[in-house]
Amino acid sequence: xxxxxxxxxxxxxxxxxxxxxxxxxxxxxxxxxxxxxxxxxxxxxxxxxxxxxxxxxxxxxxxxxxxxxxxxxxxxxxxxxxxxxxxxxxxxxxxxxxxxxxxxxxxxxxxxxxxxxxxxxxxxxxxxxxxxxxxxxxxxxxxxxxxxxxxxxxxxxxxxxxxxxxxxxxxxxxxxxxxxxxxxxxxxxxxxxxxxxxxxxxxxxxxxxxxxxxxxxxxxxxxxxxxxxxxxxxxxxxxxxxxxxxxxxxxxxxxxxxxxxxxxxxxxxxxxxxxxxxxxxxxxxxxxxxxxxxxxxxxxxxxxxxxxxxx
Numbered sequence: 010x011x012x013x014x015x016x017x018x019x020x021x022x023x024x025x026x027x028x029x030x031x032x033x034x035x036x037x038x039x040x041x042x043x044x045x046x047x048x049x050x051x052x053x054x055x056x057x058x059x060x061x062x063x064x065x066x067x068x069x070x071x072x073x074x075x076x077x078x079x080x081x082x083x084x085x086x087x088x089x090x091x092x093x094x095x096x097x098x099x100x101x102x103x104x105x106x107x108x109x110x111x112x113x114x115x116x117x118x119x120x121x122x123x124x125x126x127x128x129x130x131x132x133x134x135x136x137x138x139x140x141x142x143x144x145x146x147x148x149x150x151x152x153x154x155x156x157x158x159x160x161x162x163x164x165x166x167x168x169x170x171x172x173x174x175x176x177x178x179x180x181x182x183x184x185x186x187x188x189x190x191x192x193x194x195x196x197x198x199x200x201x202x203x204x205x206x207x208x209x210x211x212x213x214x215x216x217x218x219x220x221x222x223x224x225x226x227x228x229x230x231x232x233x234x235x236x237x238x239x240x241x242x243x244x245x246x247x248x249x250x251x252x253x254x255x256x257x258x259x260x261x262x263x264x265x266x267x268x269x270x271x272x273x274x275x276x277x278x279x280x281x282x283x284x285x286x287x288x289x290x291x292x293x294x295x296x297x298x299x300x301x302x303x304x305x306x307x308x309x310x311x312x313x314x315x316x317x318x319x320x
Contacts, residue, residue, distance in 0.1 A: 012041075013091035013092050013112065013115060014089065014090045014091050014092070015040065015041065015042040015043070015090060015091065015092045015093075015094060015108070015112060016042060016043050016044075016045055016083075016087055016090040016092070016093050016094070017035065017042045017043070017044050017045070017093075017094040017095075017096065017108065018045045018046075018047070018080065018083045018084075018093055018094070018095050018096075019031065019044070019045070019046050019047075019095075019096050019097070019098060020046075020047050020048075020049070020074070020079055020080065020083075020097070020098070021046055021047070021048045021049070021051060021055050021056075021059060021098045022048065022049040022050075022051055022055065022071065022074070022098075023051045023052060023053045023055055024051070024053075024055055024098040024099060025051070025053050025054045025055045025058050027098045027099045027101075028046075028055055028058055028059065028098045029058060030101045031096065031098060031099075031100060031101045031102075032058075032062050032063070033101075034101040034102040034103065035102065037102075037105045038102065038105055038106075038107065038108045038109070039105050039106050039108075039109050040106070040108040040109035040112065042094065042108060043065065043087075043090075044063050044064075044065065045063075045065045045066075045067070045083055045087060046059040046063050046065065046066045046067070047066075047067045047068075047069060047079055047082070047083050048066065048067070048068050048069070049068075049069055049070070049071040049073075049074040049079070050068060050069070050070055050071040055098075056068055065087075067083070067086070069082075071310075072310065072313070074310065075187050075314070076185075076189070076190075076191045076192075076193045076308070077184075077185035077186045077187050077188075077189055077193030077196070077197075078185070078186075078187035080095060080169065080185050080193065081184040081185040081187070084176070084179065084184060084185075085184075088176075090176060091115075091175070091176055092112050092115055092173055092174065092175060092176065093173065093174050093176065093179070094108055094111060094112065094171075094172070094173045095169045095170075095171070095172050095173070095174075096170065096171055096216070097169065097170045097171075097218065099170075099218060100127075100170045100171055100216045100217060100218035101216065101217050101218075102171075102215075102216050102217075103128075103215065103216075103217060104214075104215055107125070107171075107214055107215060107216060108214075110125075110211060110213050110214035110215075111123050111125045111171065111172075111173045111211055111214035112173055113211070113214075114151070114209040114211055115173070115175055117151075117207070117209075119206060119207045120151070120175065120206070120207050120208065120209050121174065121175050121178030121179075121198075121201040121204075121206035121207065121208060122167060122172065122173065122174045122175065122178065122197070122198050122201055122206075122208045122209070123172065123173045123174075123208070123209045123210075123211050123214070124166065124167045124168055124171075124172050124198075124208070124209070124210045124211065125168075125171035125172060125173075125211055125214040125215060125216055126145045126146075126147065126171075126210075126211065126212050126213070126214060126215045126216070127141050127144075127145045127168065127170060127171060127215070127216055127217075127218045127219065128141060128145070128215055128216070128217050128218075128219075129141040129142075129217070129219040130217050130218070130219045131217070132221070133219045133221060134221050135265070135266060135270060135273060136262070136273070136276075136277060136280065137219045137220060137221050137222070138219070138265075139261070139262050139265040139266070140219070141218075141219050142265065143258060143261050143262070143265075144166075145212075146212060147212045147213070148210075148212045149209065149210060149211050149212040149213065150209070150210045150212075151207055151208075151209050152164050152202070152207060152208050152209070152210070153202065153206075153207045153208075154202045154203060154205070154247075157202075157247070157248040157249055158249075160248075161248055161249040161250055161254075162244065162245060162248045162249060162250060163254070164202060164248050165195050165198045165199040165202060165208075165244065165248055166195065166198075166210070167194035167195050167197070167198040167208070168194060169193070169194040170216065170218045171214070171216040171218065172194060174197070178201050178204075178206050179197070181201075181204055181206075182197060182200035182201055182204055183200075184197070185197055187316065188316040189237055189240070189241065189316075190233050190236050190237050190240075190306070190308055190311045191233055191234075191237060191308055191311075192234070192237045195244070196241060196244070199244050199247065199248065202248075203247060224279070224280060224283060226307065227280055227283060227284055227287070228283050228284070228286075228287040228305075229287070229305065229306050229307035230287075230307050231283075231284040231285075231287035231288045231291065232287040232288070232290055232291040232302075232305045232306045232307070233291060233306045233307050233308055233311075234287075234288055234291060235287065235288040235289060235290060235291020235292040235293075235294070236291040236292075236294045236302070236306065237291075238288075238291075238292060239291065239292040239293070239294055239295065240319070255281070255285065258281070259277070259278070259281050262277050262281070263277065263278075287305075290305065291305075291306075295319055299312050299317055299318075302317075
């Protein structure tokens with residue numbers, strides 16, 4: 010088998026300390042790859058750090074950053090690779106074989122994309138710890154469109170905090186979209202599955218990545234998720250909904266907290282209620298003015314872009 014040519018792409022913005030930690034972890038990897046960093050005009054020294062530690066650094070205006078478009082820009086500028094691995098600046102790899110593991114499923118010519126497992130950061134709070142254990146189990150699973158009858162929308166689950174894509178599959182589905190508010194990873198994976206490709210969740214390819222979101226940040230993120238699904242109804246129409254995952258999540262979270270942390274139960278229940286409300290509200294975004302949506306959502310720059318208006 011010919012060794013695939015691999016690029017690792019990291020978008021950055023005002024995350025100097027996080028990036029330093031990630032770059033340290035990349036130096037220990039056993040897999041050969043070329044590193045590319047695209048920085049959105051950081052003001053905290055992130056760009057200078059990137060330049061000092063990486064030979065391939067691109068600076069773009071922060072107003073031009075786009076979750077899908079910026080990642081696709083890096084693919085288009087660097088077309089001579091078989092596989093593209095994406096990481097976010099706030100993730101890092103403890104296992105020296107993490108990148109080797111995430112690209113290993115591409116030995117199967119039918120696999121278009123691979124999602125790695127995310128472990129919580131060492132300072133993650135209990136709710137963030139549970140979120141990672143629930144959504145990122147240690148088992149590996151190969152999925153195709155036919156699995157949607159059992160898995161629903163989770164068939165297309167993907168996270169660009171640690172994910173890899175096959176170039177020819179990306180070309181077939183026209184790459185990452187520019188018009189979505191976020192979840193460009195799920196959008197692209199869904200297109201690949203519909204086109205007949207398989208995707209893999211690789212349970213032994215691990216990164217550290219989690220967020221200790223505040224209640225407001227949880228609300229904002231789920232509002233944006235509601236916007237995404239409202240604007241891309243074909244995903245739920247094709248794959249189905251979450252199939253009771255919300256209730257399963259709440260039960261799992263309360264069980265994870267246990268009686269020793271019963272004092273956190275009210276907070277957990279309120280947070281999940283807020284997330285559901287925010288998601289439902291986001292699905293009704295067509296009834297709201299852009300100014301209000303900008304206040305309610307996390308990705309505020311999206312509402313200044315040409316994609317904000319509903320077509």
